Amino acid sequence: MVSQSKMPADDRKVILVGNPNVGKSVLFNALTGAYTVVSNYPGTSVAVSRGHCEISGQRYEILDTPGMYSMLPITEEERVGREMLLLEEAHAVVHVIDARNIERMLPMTLQLIEAGLPVILLVNILDEAERAGMAIDIPLLQEKLGIPVVGGAIRSKRGLKEVRQAIAAMNRDNLPSFGYSADLEKDIARVAETLKGDYRLDLRALALLLLQKDEEILELVKCTEGDGFDRVQQMVAETAFEHRFDLHLRISLERKRVCKGLLAETVQLPDGQRLRLADRLSAWTTNPWTGFPILLLVLYFGIYQFVGKFGAGVLVDLCEGSLFENYLNPFAVSLFERFVPWYWLREMVVGEYGVFTLGVRYAVALVLPIVGTFFLTFSVIEDVGYFPRLAMLVDRIFKKIGLNGRAVIPMVLGFGCDTMATMVTRTLETVRERVLVTLLLALAIPCSAQLGVILGLLSGVPGALVVWTACIALVFLLVGFLSARLLPGERPMFYMELPPMRLPQFHNVLVKTMSRMQWYFLEIFPLFIFASLLLWAGKMTGAMGWLVRGLTPVMGLLGLPADASAAFIFGFFRRDFGAAGLYDLQEAGLLTPVQLTVAAVTMTLFVPCIAQFLMMKKERGWKVSLGIFLFVTALAFSVGWSLNLILLTTGLLT
């Protein structure tokens, strides 16, 4: 029910806060009963529930805030949640947390305490945590935090009475505070001392938010301090400059440290160190000794076996080899030969670069089975929660190439589509990181279809896949290492909360795979048709032959046949189109194992497709994108030329 009715002004306010899905609404309903009011928070589209209850004869207004993860807002819902905490004069703030994820959620309790709010901590879903083997010493946690702490499972009304008692007994006079390390405390005090205005928020909390570059708080301080604002701003800037360190990260790590200390004594796992399998697996995936073997297993079974062998091998053979080659193509060709007298039209539809024989065949029979199996593997890995752990695992290696674990996001997305991943580089913190990742995406991250075709092709030649993997990995690390030394700029730290690992959910995986396949197919199908029309026009006008002849000497240097030029020209339209061209060459028996490996390496490193180049230009500007384009092209052919020489000289793969 939606209405704008007002509560009586003398009601004491109780605000419920916490992450999404921790049981805030269950507590809200349990406290207020059926009579609640849902309305949009003024000036926003965020719905806030209000209700009331009576405890020991006192009326309370209960406010259910939208889910929030921290006092530093990112989304509109979090902004509303924080505004409610800052503007509503709360008698009590009930922070609801999930007992199973207490370590991830407790830092926000500290933030609420720091803000000088009258906090009650409800450790909810305690029944499930206990079933999982956790034991939380609630009285000890209460003693250590210095605020009322209630353990419960509100869905079964456990702890509800205690929450009501804690609300009634809330006393604002004796609020605790937490100390961080001495130097951080000194910084906080320096900033707090410059604040002279009258604030509802505790000055210490205000100083912490200022140090974390909270823009809304900066605006609030600007309005309140007036002429004194310059003094505050200067002190914040001086503190940040002195440390040359991300203060937001530093404060988060400090809070983590305090929470870890608190939980070390209050949370116990019975039966020694018995951990759930998911927790153990999670720890293994981030530990370098076990994490890299697990990564290799994931790549071997998920990518090599499933995408390379099954998708690019079995499924493509079935679709392309059997269905198109044996039935559909001969049928279409004979139909056109019988009924269409015009050579140009026959060529356009069923010729060498025909819309049907090339465009439709590539899109449906070659690329779709490969990206389908790739997206299925991707969705499973994603749903398990492996990607954030991969980010933690490779963080150390990425630091050597001037990046950090955060760069895993565009890299991982690059395997789906490099163009979109280039756009995602804008989420990286520094310009240096963005340029480095853009370069590495253009150079050494093949898109899913290209990767699938290449894996499918090379897995049939013993040793070829090892050579290809070694070359790409070496180029990736070497270029990253050298660029990191040549490009000036900051080196930000990386830190993230790991979500729990879990078994993949069938529905999630299926729906995400289907959604990605639908997006990909609808996107590439018209482009493949357009590209085949362009190639047909090139053939009819002779431009294609001219381009192929132009590239022939380069192909000669790489030790490749002249026909391989076409695949490279295709590759500039789209990476997957080029890989499909390579597949046709191999199927026609035109490539030796050495030539196949050299072509695969060169094409993987070869220039980004048109769409990716345009995105690079949009994100990085003409100068950088042209520089990357020229560098990548030169490097791809140099590596191809060197590899051809090495393979021929050593006799490897022959």
Add this chain to the structure above:
Amino acid sequence: MKCAFCGRHFTQADAADKEPCGRCRRGCQKAYCPYCGYGNPLIPGFFDRWVKDKKDKE
């Protein structure tokens, strides 16, 4: 929607970079997480309804 990378919840209105990159005609069909920037696939309406029907039956 729940981010498949960082596990945090966000609404589509909060998704970062709502403006599509323009390279794909139909947009990239992703909702970018405001917390970590990961591109989560937008589930087309009929898949979404199908999942909800299945879940309701369960």
